[in-house]
Amino acid sequence: MKIKTISLAISFAVSALSPHTMAKNADIEVIQVTGTYFNDYQVDNASGAMRTNTSLLETAQSVTVIPETIIDEQLATTLGEVLVNDASLSPGSKQRNREVFISRGFELSSSNGYLRDGHQHWSHYQQPIETLSHVEVIKGPSSALYGQSAPGGLVNMVTKKPTQTSLFDFGADTDQNGSTRFMLDAGGSIADKLSYRSVLVKQDVVYDREYANGESRERDRFLGYLAIDYTMTEDLVINVYYDQTNDKAGLDTGAWLDSNGDVIGSTKDIYDFSWAFTDITVENIGTKIDYFINSDWQVTFGYNEQTFERQRFESAPKKPSDYVVGDSYTSAPYDRFDDWQFKTMFFDVKGELEIGDTQHNLLIGANSLDYYYGQLRVKSSPVDYVPGDVEPSKPGISYKTDDSLYTSEYEFYGFYFQDLITINDHWQVALGGRVDRQNKENADSDSFVPKAGVLYHPIENATIYLNYSEGFEPQQSETLNDDTDKNHGMDLEAVTSEQIEIGVKWQVSDRLMLESAVFDIEKSGVLVTESLIDDPTHDTITTQAGLQRHKGVELSAQGAITDTLFIMASTMYLDATFERDSNYEGKTPMDAPQWSASVWSRYELTQSLALNAGLLYQGERYADNNNNITKDSYYRLDLGATYTTKISDHDVDFRLNVENALDEDYLAGGGVNNVTVGDERSARFEIKVSI
Template identity: 70%
Template structure:
């Protein structure tokens, strides 16, 4: 597989630290204290994803959480999962095959439509390069009006670092006790007048604490390069172009196996895949954004992104036998497979403000599209019957390149959308809109219309109470039912739809602290229900789109500064998730949907140079199987951290020590009975960062 890497050329610099400023209150001037630590405030006032334009959270009739770069850096996060731990509404799923799965409000986020990058639909079948991100927005609830087909739980919008006019040069290195390491360069500045850039380069090597049955450690090798350039043609026109590439090769670990009591079968540090199983991914994104301001009130935005995802996956593919016991043999079914995904996205938005009939309007009119292609080559090897403890079998001599057939799947869709935020007076606002969406796919053409309605009430300037109604849709995978013994054989399928009613409140307690709460009720309908017919001479079954899944619950969060020295990001969710009508799982709860989940991360600044961090991440009891026969115990993981900053000959140097799972708690994270993720044991990581 061909590899190409970016090299980033940069100039040196750093903005000086903000120093404490104390005004003279005896002169009648308000006293303002700004601490000059490296860290920024935890609180974020606006988000771009929920309204598809930069909007105040107090004027957004939807639950949105923004995880800022400050917290990402403090936690030394290297994966999106480590970032999303900070939002209790998101539950971790399986991590098998070097990728991560998440659920939002109990609904699994799809790789194809659950993630955005800078507002573009993003194919997320791999661990995201989070070093390129300035922050992550968690948009909860149905959001199809602005982005098209998506799951009812919400969307993850990853916002990338933008070029900067101020010169920036940061070099960092971190290591852990297993020998893992990461080197990162983050640079930016003005190349010539009106031409700015931002570049990131990362080299990471990971050694995991789980090992293969022949004693070898699982490892990962990742290289990331990105470059983004802004050109201000004039005061009204900005053009951005960017490119990034990730190369990520890792040994495979499809997870541990559980018995009927929810206990791990065998040693929880043992990988059942063979040591020669691997996945090798190359992902690139290239695109451009254009912003044109007609005047201060009206803006035109255009964006295009082309994402290419190529992956070789050489599997040993161990299969868990029914009622498996320690020492039993199991079958592995090796194969070599090549996947080629191509994701091309495009949008055009017109955003403006005007007044009409004593009301102010903030209007968004736009169109976006997605062109999807997938191709697969695959070659299978003979099955291997393996007894644990025996010598590991050699890697089969097979290659996907010998496959003379090519499986392909293609579709495209586009959507037209409209949104209007109407301000009636200082207390009342309403947001309304709709989207028409058209999918073109062989045998599965479909079109949908989804509305959105929200009402906001501001009892005081710093508070909002809102209610919203929103919908999402996911086109059915096939236009017809293929079973000719079914009454509705050949029936056209409608899209699976979801509708949510959400009641929420947001209170900006101070300029640095925001508290939010939300009650939600989501119904997902349209799944296929198959019923057996009695005494029908012509048909055996009847299938209808009568399935119903309902998730309802409550969320509470606080984000910002509690005092001048204590900062916190905290959230909790209570969830009741159930299949109310389903052929197989009626009355059951989905996998990895706990009733209670809590996330807390905090920082306390002892001095302007020394800070301490502490975090608690709690997941309640969850089912490991759809039949709700196997339960995973609740767990609470405690993380600790400390940082110290010093000026060494004019260079600011930060030292950071983090201890994840400080109490060395044994726990099971996401995943089911045959692919559960074993929680990492206590791990220490140390980072040095120099800012020139």
């Protein structure tokens, strides 16, 4: 049965919340509470960094948690709109209806840069934010617990869980372009041992950029999510879930830049043709089983099967190197079908024990990934086009006529351990490691990665830590198929990364968390090819001598400053350099600004009215790894307000957000032929009813 049918049936069958009642007694003094203080900006723990619900003060690593409250206040609909709240992340390209992110200067890969509830998650699309309770940004190499991953870190998306109490929220929002989104979030108990959570979303987006024929780009998205908890016994809880995303959008591969870093032509011009589109269907189905052996020990098993199918009908415009307004450009249309299948599994045993005078918080586990990819593709003849002419018609091609199938498969599995050792009230030590095996044609790989941390607590609510961690990314086991290279055919080790991080965390009066971190990351093992002059047999020699080094400082504050003022703020200074590289030695990676900052705040004027203000800053960034083209720095001011009232005894929220309130012109992520033009001033209005 389709998720749409299941979710609708269960969501609308739930009974409404019971009316709130109060007992009255003339002999009891009534105290009226006039403050609205509730610290929903502050988060005390995160599950991703340690694979356990460990306090952030006991985590020897920089971790940022973006709570649901902020996601809702910002009316976020994409992961990019959420991750702007952490200055360590900068936006990359947004072409082809997906988002790319850079963490501490390193791009996050679609295959290994993202987690969902601790599972590696294929993220080649815009993630459905409405299913998430919060987002965790884990900084630095994290292969010890999760396997292959990039040096910058991981983004762990934590989904909403079934609730015992009744929940029924309905929201609708719109903007000045005519975009709409309708969302239903329902939960509660079905029976004594059964509870559920269901989310339904229907969204239609109209963008302000236009195709050559004058049509606006549009996007149509449906999301259905259902999770059920079954408490079989007091010690055994079984969770099953299913979600489906259908997302179809016109293509926009981005604007083009000239040699000065300025957009060529109008910032509203789309070079793709209006008939180009991408159409995806993503399904996740899985289970999580928790068994509590006793009060100290727990066993958890998780399985997720993700299917990602996409048709992409491209016009594929190509930017000429010397393009100016009025010139022609060539498009090379094709129709392509992609099929990705991600099967992930983990088994964790975690618990506490005492050995002598020390307390140990142990984790022993294993996880695996089974990856499959298949592609069908049919090309059409190239088309030369001059802007202003009649748009070429859609070619009569279909991927279904392709009689070949390109496939790629691999699997990896690993065993990991971790021990958080509490020596006394002031000192803790965290030790861990992973043994990993990848099976892939021409890319078999074995790796061992350690991690270690020392934590010192000078006072109860403060931590000073030192962290060492490693990461790895397997690569092909042979160099390029070129026998003119002296090392042709050599076995290659995985690309590795190492990080040393020193940080301070201070939870101020249980209200506000202040953090700082200094990090130094080295990525080594990248292929470097050098020319040979005096060798009569070979032209080049390729070695794994590449080195990329990123050093930086991060500062952040999150929580309540007063009973009515809340803040989430961060800033980062980054020095990123290709220290040894065949092409980019001494250069800075693109979209890695030296300075970045982000602030979001809420001020409660009354119990019913709250105001928000946010500021986003991105410093100068390069639009290419050769550092020939620079994108200017920019500020973006966002404003918002929420008014809460009761209508027919139901809570109703009215929300107005204004993004880019000062209407600044700016360029976000992307390079010379796929840069994202920042949106002009835009307003969104939402009504949400809680029954």
